Amino acid sequence: MERIKQALEKAKAERDAAGGAEPAGARPKEAPQALESAAGPQAGLLQETSIAYSRTRVETPDTAHLRRNMVISEDGDRAGLTAYKMLRTQVLQRMNAQQWNALALTSPAAGDGKTLTAINLAISMARELGQTVLLVDLDLCNPSIHKYLGLAPGPGVLGYLRDGVAMNEVLVNPGIDRLVVMPGGLPVENSSEILASGAVGKLVAEMKSRYPSRMVLFDLPPILATDDALSFAPHVDAFLLVIREGKTTRQEIEHSLELLQNVPVLGTVLNAAENHHLPYYYGR
């Protein structure tokens, strides 16, 4: 717990040093440039809004695998699509109002639904024309985005940060227009040291500024388990706290919000609400 406190103090100090209210990285002001897309024949229709994937590996996941893992798709469950669309719109409105584009998802404990929420929110955002999304797995002890999407783990974030693997070998387009995924790679034990390193700061700055109209989502480890999430806090504009109905306790929520008191929290997502498995968003 002492490490968490120290991380919190460090997060506050870094935020203060960066100018307090100034977001960690406002969107670039330049006009959007036309971007090349490798998303398929229909890409011509979306030329101004598609992200450049020309050197990004495309891995199209198996639809049945996605369905089994409750990943939303156009021909899937309508209620799920609608629920994540509502979440998306509320999150985008709040992020855009502040000109923020880096959002971290965490939750009190493992199994609350961070990863599924991050994936479905990212897909839902990418369905919006004019919005490109980069989804990054930073739960480095337990990387799992690739499992939900049926992708190979690849070198991932770890390969990029630790082993000098090139960015274009790390990014994957999972067959969804305007969405790019950076899997975590193989699980590690010293994730908080990696997340607190200067290399992570550079990587995030690069991700945030590379393309206009890009939202970057980070799937983080649980906030009460390690100091990983707080160590990473100075790099993002805001947090979303996922809690799970029937699992998360009131004490866990209070403790998590206490730890996040110096970090902008966009709101809370009540996951698996009322047994109909859909997320419900509360603005803070």
Ligand SMILES: Nc1ncnc2c1ncn2[C@@H]1O[C@H](COP(=O)(O)OP(=O)(O)O)[C@@H](O)[C@H]1O
């Ligand atoms: N809304 C939901 N309804 C039903 N099952 C869910 C829901 N959200 C997550 N799950 C399931 O709960 C488990 C943990 O979810 P996950 O997103 O991996 O949690 P975390 O990333 O917080 O550890 C997974 O088996 C996932 O399929």
Ligand SMILES: [Mg+2]
């Ligand atoms: Mg997870």
